[in-house]
Amino acid sequence: MHPFNYVAPKTVEEAVNVLEKHGDKARPLAGGTDLLVQARGNKWDLEAVVDVKKIPEAMKLEASDDGLIIGSGVPCYQIYENEEVKKHYAGIVDGAFIIGGIQIQSRAAIGGNLCNAAPSGDAICPLIVYGATANIAGPNGERKIAVEDFCIGPGKTVIKNGELLVSISVPKPAKRSGAAYERFIPRNEMDIAVAAVAVSVVIDNTGENFESVNIALASVGPTPIVARKASDYLAGKPINDASISEAASIAKDEASPISDMRGTIEHRKHLIEVITNRMIKESVKRARG
């Protein structure tokens, strides 16, 4: 690491100007819980860090009839302490609640977790199953991209030099819907997902059938994976052990993990099946209220 500048712009435009000027030698700073460790580890050759926490749009957390807006600098604790978010976006709360420990959660941001693009990022799969969109500002104005398309490799995103993730928009969940996220770690805290699954379901008005389902898998591929086949399989199926087990089994085949220090291929695939099963049931439970 070597000395670099700290910039705390008050507007998106100002932030984009600084980011554009320094190109790949600038990084936006939200909570810094990943960035500072990486900077010390010489992952980045930095000229500037651009703190987003003075930018009003990046610090906005607003739940309305249109859905939820999460500014890219909003720390985890604000998310899981917000009554509206807890009530309507329980799956996002599940993720925010397990990123690091309490001290980390007072700084770490959902937006930062997304931009860090770790395959294990606990905030990402929940956003995907809620159908969230990333709002990006850049030298050429704003653009929107689905969170499921945001990560393109380990640590790599669609964000280009000069661009900034300003916020994330989450559509208001449908009636009779529920979502949940769980990861497996060998310890009880302070660990990284060996495998994790987010599920959201909408059930029909009889309460007995799946209307639509979204399943996303973490830590079992270079990016978070949308388990499309498993999700599609369940749409319209009756809610029972057989259909849920079949979907979990399909999800297992959609996972493409590697063996590394955090887990083996076989254990990870096995876990995907186990957790998918659990999360579908938990989502149904939440949907039924």
Place this chain on the structure above:
Amino acid sequence: MVQTFKQQSNFKVIGTRPVRHDGFDKVTGRAIYAGDVKLPGLIWGALARSPHAHAKIKSIDTSVAEKIDGVLAIITSKDMPETEDKMIDLGEGDENPRWTSNKLMAGDKALYKGHPVAAIAAVDRYTAEQAATKIKVEYEILEAHNDVDSALEKDATIILETLVGDDLGEEVKNTNMATHEKHDFGDVDKAFTEAAFIEENTYTMQMVHQGYIEPHMATAFWDEEDRVKIWTGTQGAFTARTALSGLLKLDVSRIKVTPCEIGGGFGGKIPVYLEPIAALLSKKTGRPVKMVMERTAVFETTGPTPGGKVWVKIGADKNGKLIAAESKIWFEAGCNPGSMIGPAAQCIYAPYDIPNTRIDTYDVIVNKPKVAAYRAPGSPQVAFAMESAVNDLCEKAGWDSMEFRMNNASDQGTRRGDGVRFSVIGTKEVINATKNSEHWNSDIGQPEEGKVRGRGISHGYWFNIGLKSSVNLNVNKDGTVTLIEGSTDIGGSRSSISMQAAEVLGIPAEDVRPSIVDTDSVGYTDVTGGSRTTYATGFAAWKAANNLVSELKNQVALYFDRKLEDVSFDSGVFTVKTDTVNEKPEKTISFKELAEKLYDFCGPVNSVGSVDLESAGDGFGMHIADVEIDLSTGKTDVIRYTAVQDVGKAIHPSYVEGQMQGGSAQGIGWALNEEYYMKEEGGMVNSSFLDYRMPTSLDLPNIETILVEVPTPLHPYGVRGVGEVPICPPLAAIGNALKDALDIRFTDLPMNPAKIVKALTKK
């Protein structure tokens, strides 16, 4: 002749729980650690390290780094003093400075990932670290050996070309096996032919690290008269001085080591790493040089405890009496010789009385960091093997494993696997206390659906050591006593040592004011390690306090103008008995009153106590582990845990309990998740606390403790070392609990969720 002591029982200070003397400074953050050291003109050092686990160093180009603004000096192996090729005594273990020097700065080869190849001194830390990245090294990558099997293959690449191995006294060249030793007693082969039941298995384990929270740090200043001052976090200021003397080729008296407060060590802060490099950079620049290690380097380049392989075979007659045991122990030494095969042989059979035993031990060079002591070094690995095998033997024969352990328990006079016979020991008392504990007699309870529970027990043993310690006492006018010692305080030893002096002097523990000083300011003291500190430095304090009482008795006689033989001392009060001949009345004076009077009467009163103890009281423990396994994920939770241990005499019970809990916690981590995860081509991958997976507070139950007190006659208060025993039983206690729950024997550590799911799937 070893001195023995009759044990007393009516203590005033010993056995109480005063607040530790260093507690206030530590909880307020005011205690001075090595990282806090700042000196005028201070500059920083950094290391360039090999990214390869095994590679020939073809060239080192420092020219780019030298030109960087702010870089003041660069050293490579060429700047390391030519060290002698001989073993030097470091108290707990020997060391060959030539190997050590080569470990600290690579010569013609890098032997492990992170092996230093050059050191830079610069005006500030970041300049030094940046310059380190500009050192250009040309490597020729060689095949790396990650484990003993690979290193001992016939056509294995030789890691240390100059190594001459010792195979039972025979010299062996071109080998990665440094040492093969044998301990053989009775007729093992014959006994096995007579055994009714035999159990045999091979157990494997990975390197694990102590994981102390404070990384290594050191500051050095080499002055114009070749005197070197070192400030560091070390477990032994004097052994650091001895090691530095060998590495720097300076007389010990030219080196002054100031031990700072220490944020954990567990054996890993006995060796020196940064100190000699900082000293050489200081010599070259004439400035004080500070160096700090990142966590990655702590994992990759300091001394973990060996992984390896243990094969064990045990045989019992039809009545359940162990009659034969044989084992082979292969330990990874790391990049140069010296794993803990000796202690492993001492410990493996220690809880049992077995007439016929054989042990073969092998010290094997691999491309990993050189191992160092870690809490009972060598014992947990062999306890894992032996205690698993004992349970399996009992299961095979249909015997109760607790009764079996009692029927075969070692006792006074039992011969250990290495031939030594025991003095008074508490093996049976520990088994009885375990058997009678509430935990052992409680129901394990019902798990929720999808989970199963199991309970396991295991022995653990550590011999503990004595060695050299010195203590000085000075009486203050206000009736307090300063206690000057050389033992770094890791686990509350300031208090446990002060309490032993206070007991003799009949004053409160708080009235003894301990200070840990540098190597110029107190007599030689061996490491805080080997569970020796409360035992040996406490012994020195006891001796110093008794010497002080003698001197004070002299002064009392002079002060009252009476005969010395009429002066007695008890519970902090000096009494001069009635002199009927000269018609002088009885006089009494308390320690406190006397201290004030003596200040004007005779000036300062002080005393010295020093010891060199050949032996120490052996320590036994037994643990009970209750585990719950999630059958679908393979995750194990330890739901209840009890540590039972013969502690001799608990001077400060809270710190004894703390040691037992800490050791258990480390053992639980080792059993379930901790390991050096290596790349196939060599090099540790998970060198961070995030991925090394030590247990957090949420991964452990409250560890219950039962203190058994069988005092050793070797110590005035019966103290046995307590710090190391508790890391020995958890591995097998958890292994046996998993066997109980799943009917699966795990022989490969760690017993992590992936292995459990795999075994369950296979089943």
